[in-house]
Amino acid sequence: MDEIPVKVAVRIRPLLSKEILHNHQVCVRPVPNTQQIIIGKDRVFTFDYVFGKSSTQDDVYISCIKPLLVSLIEGYNATVFAYGQTGSGKTYTIGGGHVASVADEEKGIIPRAIQELFHTISENHNIDFTVKVSYIEVYKEDLRDLLELETNVKDIHIREDEKGNTVIVGAKECQVENADEVMSLLEAGSAVRHTSTTQMNERSSRSHAIFTISICQQRDPAESRDKNSVQMILSKFHFVDLAGSERVTKTGNTGERFKESIQINSGLLALGNVISALADPKRKNAHVPYRDAKITRILKDSLGGNAKTVMITCISPSTSDFDETLNSLKYSNRARNIKNKPIVNYNPDWDRIDEMELEIKALREALQNQQSSRVSRTSQVSQDWSQEKNKIRTLEEQLAQFQLECFNHRHCTEEALELLHELKNIPGLTKPQKNRLHSWVAMAEELRSDITSMSGTESAETGSREEPHHITILQLKRELKKCQDALATDEEVFARKEMELKDLQENIQSLLQENQDYQKSLEEAERTKNLQTEKLVEQQILIDELKNKVEEYLQNHSPQGPVREQESKRPHSVPLSHQLQMLTSSFRESSSQSEPRKVRTSPPSYSLERVVAGFRTRSQMLLDLIEEQDEVSHEKFSDHSDEELEKESKNKKNNPPKSPFRRSINRTWTRRNVPEAKAVNNGTRQLFSNTGDMPETVMESVQESQNLNIKKLKTTELRLAEARQKLRELTINIKMKEELINELAKTSNEAQSVNKQYSMKIMQLEQEADQARAELAEAQKQLQELENKELRDQAQKAKLQKDFRKKMEAAKIKVQVLQKKQQDTKKLANISAQNEKYASDLELNIHNMRQQQAQLQKKLKEESDIKKKLELAVQKDQQQIKELQLKNEQQQKMLRLKNEEIAAIRRRKSTSSIPDQLQQVSTL
Ligand SMILES: Nc1ncnc2c1ncn2[C@@H]1O[C@H](COP(=O)(O)OP(=O)(O)OP(=O)(O)O)[C@@H](O)[C@H]1O
Known part of the structure; x- marks a missing residue:
């Protein structure tokens, strides 16, 4: 038994229009007049056949497939399989797509091989040919019968007969009489094959498809070598369109497509391992991992088995696919080292029992x-x-x-x-x-x-x-x-x-x-x-407290308010320290006696505004306080008339103090027994220690609120990013589904056009059938007549009877063909109906997704608004901080001035005695 290597052909497809549009460059070209290919600058590979971008379908068929078809008729098993990256032209080359809608010169290998096979059959009258076809796909490691969709995947198995030949059990084998029948089966099977749209290929095959033509040749015993037995030859031709290897990043596949990609790539990986194991001369007797995947089990005869095999590697010329192309070339080059041992599949005494016994064995x-x-x-x-x-x-x-x-x-x-x-x-x-x-x-x-x-x-x-x-x-x-x-x-x-x-x-x-x-x-x-929420509550409480204080303070200090009125009339010499003490204590009191905390859960923007307003009020209050202090000090150290004092005392008598603040001022006045300078000093210090505290607290709270706002801003930004991501994913999903719908619409249109064609064909066939029926009836009539007639020549009578019977058989076959065509048409109609249902489901899906998208966009907008508000708040806070810092500086300055004044008073005090001063004050 001679060993022959697996023949490897490489086909470079032309740049696709979208690639030309994106200005893709070519990275691979054939070397003229050789069977070599150059990829990149200088990497050269040699193959059995090389087809450039301008090669035709006929070139490929004549060089690679025609010899295989001859071998098939000689009794050898043959396989052609297309390998390559997704979108590289495998289906185009094999010709398993929509055959009906493809122009004659564009037709791939299968239609050409079918035509030629039936042509050969018609020329060999002495051989009785029986042709059967089957069409299966390996989808996600399940075998599906493309000619009988109802067949359960569990009922289809891969087996080996006693000769080690791989057989697929359970798939429907249709006996065919002519090329048209095969083409209609191919068309129907391809229509139900798993395909879908990816970023790399508008119609990407998601499964490995195996179209098999089995022929059984029965030679006339007179012509065969063994005169006593019927000579039978059984041979098969597998046309394998593998799913394309793909990178998920490039195809953009998600969900179900992503799972398919994984299955496809793992199947191809197993194929690569089988090729590597078979091609490595060092691993001659090593284990070949055929059992790793269904596709490798199916191709067992073809790779290292007894079939004649051609591998067609399809590659893309685009620089963007450089890596994939280089990989494909490496694999294919390795496959050239695989050796097969083809044998003619004679079957001298075809004995079913023997076969069964062997199967049992x-x-x-x-x-x-x-x-x-x-x-x-x-x-x-x-x-x-x-x-x-x-x-x-x-x-x-x-x-x-x-x-x-x-x-x-x-x-x-x-x-x-x-x-x-x-x-x-x-x-x-x-x-x-x-x-x-x-x-x-x-x-x-x-x-x-x-x-x-x-x-x-x-x-x-x-x-x-x-x-x-x-x-x-x-x-x-x-x-x-x-x-x-x-x-x-x-x-x-x-x-x-x-x-x-x-x-x-x-x-x-x-x-x-x-x-x-x-x-x-x-x-x-x-x-x-x-x-x-915590921060919000805190802020709210703070705001409420501050608001209360400010209100109280404003009430006490407003020019129109009773306090202010009274205050303007109070003795100018009221010790400042007490007033300030009272003021601060009233602050403390009010804060300690503040109304029970109210927890408000107003929206962040609202609380933010309130916080800012609170800060403004607080700063305003501080400014007022400082101004007040200035005023009091000024009054203290200015000259005042007797009338004014008198007026003041009268006023005091007429309007007894109402507020604790006022009362305390009065009390201090009567109990005044502390040295004035000291009191002033203490008072000023207290004031500034208290007022100094205030901006710090405010600053802290502003800073706290800023931190909080920044935190909120970050969370919002995160949410915003998430929402945008979701939106992007949703948009991609919607786009893919829409493309799928388009594809389905296209498919159903195509199916409809094919339907039309079939309807026309059916009409034709019906006419033919009518004719055949008429012929049949005529033949029957003639046969009857013949039988009734007393023909002397028995031989002539038998011949005539035989002729009529043949005619009847032919007519019956025609009727059967017609029935089959009708079934096919029904199937196609079913497919388009299924597609329509699928499309409507998808549309519903898209509608839901669009709703989700709208919701997300709304959410996105809300989040953006919140973000803007927060940014604004942060800006405001920063502004506020700056202002407060400025005020703080001013206060510090003022404190220094006051200290200087106190020092001046001290100096003055050291020159004159305290009783004198007291005297002075009492006389005033
Ligand atoms: N030699 C060629 N000449 C012209 N067009 C081609 C050729 N080869 C492929 N194409 C075009 O390229 C596109 C992709 O081809 P095809 O669908 O056959 O790729 P594939 O390898 O089967 O992809 P997948 O693995 O995704 O199924 C199709 O539009 C096809 O018409």
Whole structure:
């Protein structure tokens, strides 16, 4: 058996219009007049065939596929598989897309091969061809029958026959009579293949598709080598359109598409590993991981098996796909080292039982490899089997012995009978002797007839006994097969369940993770909320307190208010320290006696405004306080007239003090026994220590509020970013779904156009069928007439009958074809209906998403508003801080001035005695 390498062709597709639009450059080109390719500046690869961007579909077919088709008819299995990055032109090259809508020169490999096959069939009259097609896809590691969608994925299995050939069990094989039939099946299958739109390809295949043409050739025994047997050749041609390798970052796939990408890439990775294992000469007898993926199991015959294989690597010329293209070239180059051992698949005596027995053998072998529990089951069966065998053997031995005995008995009886007859003929016998002899002969004859009948019954019984044993064996065989089938199904189910379990576990894991994340963010949000509420409450309380104080203070100090009125009339010499003490104590009092805290949960913007207003009021209050202080000091140190004093005392008498503040002023006045300078000094110090405290507290609170605002700002920004991200994702999702809808609409349009074509075809076929029916009726009539006629020439009569029967058969076949076409049309109509439903679902989905988007946008706007407000508040706070700092500085300055004045008073005091001063004051 000769080894031949897998042939590798590389096809560079032209730049697509969108790539030209984006000004993509070309990074790969074929070397003219060689089978070489240069990628980048200087990386050269050699292949069996190289097709540049201007190569035609026919070029590819003639060079790569035509020789394979010849091999197929010779009896070899053949495979062509297209490999490459997503959007590199695999489906285009293989020709498995919408064949009906593609121009003739654009048609890919499959349609061309079909045409040629039927052309060859029509030329070989001496061979009886049976052509069958099947079309399956491997989608997410499940095998789906594209010709019979109802078939459960669990019913399709990959098996190996006793020769090691891979067979797909459970997929529908349609027997076809002509190219049109195959094309309609291809079209219908391709329409239901998993495809979708990605950023890389508008119509990206999401599964590996395997279109198989099986031919069975029955040669005329007269022409075959073995004249006694019917010569049969069975061969298959696989057309494999692999899903494209893809980078999720480039395709932009999410959700279901993302999962598909993972499955596709893992399948292709397994294929890469198989290629590497087979291509490495050092690993000649190493394990080849065919079982890692379904696609590698299917391609087992084609890679390192007995088929003739061509691998077509499709590449994109764009510089943006440089890495993927280089990878594809490396893989393909490696695949050239794979050696296959093609054989012609003769089948001299096609015996179904043999095949079944071989299958049993193969299954038994598979059984031996099962787990121990299963092995015990198998051994049980084989034990029963051997017991039955032993039983049969013993019975057979018994039977042989019995037959021997029977034979001896018969022999003895025959001899005895002969002797008795001889004795009967001896003359001179007495009558009683004769009678006795007669009775003996009768007995012997009776015995012989008994033996004969017994042996007859025996032999019949043996036959019938043999039969049950034979039946038992067959039954056991059948049982064994059933067990093995059940075992295989169990295994499949188990594997599938395991996969499902794994998927579920993964899902649960990711859900748990998501849940945890949500909980974390919820906790975070709650913490922030609590913090904000606390701060808000604090601020509110502070504001309320300050507001109360300010109101009180303003009431006491307003020029129109009673306090102010009275105050303007109070003695100018009232000790300042008391007044200030009282003022500060009243502040303290009011703050300690402030009304119970009110918790308000007004919106942040509102509280912010209030805070700012509070700060303004506080600063205003401080300014007032400072001004007041200035005024008092000034009054204290200015000259005052007697009238004024008198007026003041009168006023005091007429208007007794109402407020504690006033009372305290009065009291201080009467109890004045502290040196004035000291009092002034203390008072000023107290005032400034208190008033000095005030801006600091305010500053602190302003700073606190600023920090809080900045924190809030950050949270808002974070929320804003999240909302924007969500919005982006939603927009992408919506875009993808819209594209999908467009695609579906396109598909349904295409399906409708195909429908139309089929309807027309059906009409044509119906006409043909009518014609055929008429012909049939005519033929039947003629046949009837012929049978009625007494034709002398029997041979002529038989020939005519044969002709008519043939005509009838042809007409029947035509009717069947018509029925099939009708079924196909129905299927296509179903597809478009399904697509429409899917599209409407998607539209609903988009509608919901748009609502979500609108909500998010609203939220985004709200968040932006809050952010703006917060920014404004922070700015205001900063401004406030600056102002307060300025005021603080002013106060400090003032404090210094006051200190200087106090020092001056002290100096003056040292020159004149205190009694003199008291005297002076009392005279004043
Ligand atoms: N040789 C070529 N000449 C002209 N157009 C081409 C050629 N090869 C591919 N194209 C175009 O490129 C686009 C992508 O091709 P195709 O769908 O065949 O890629 P693919 O490899 O099958 O992608 P996927 O793996 O995603 O299914 C299609 O629009 C197709 O018409």
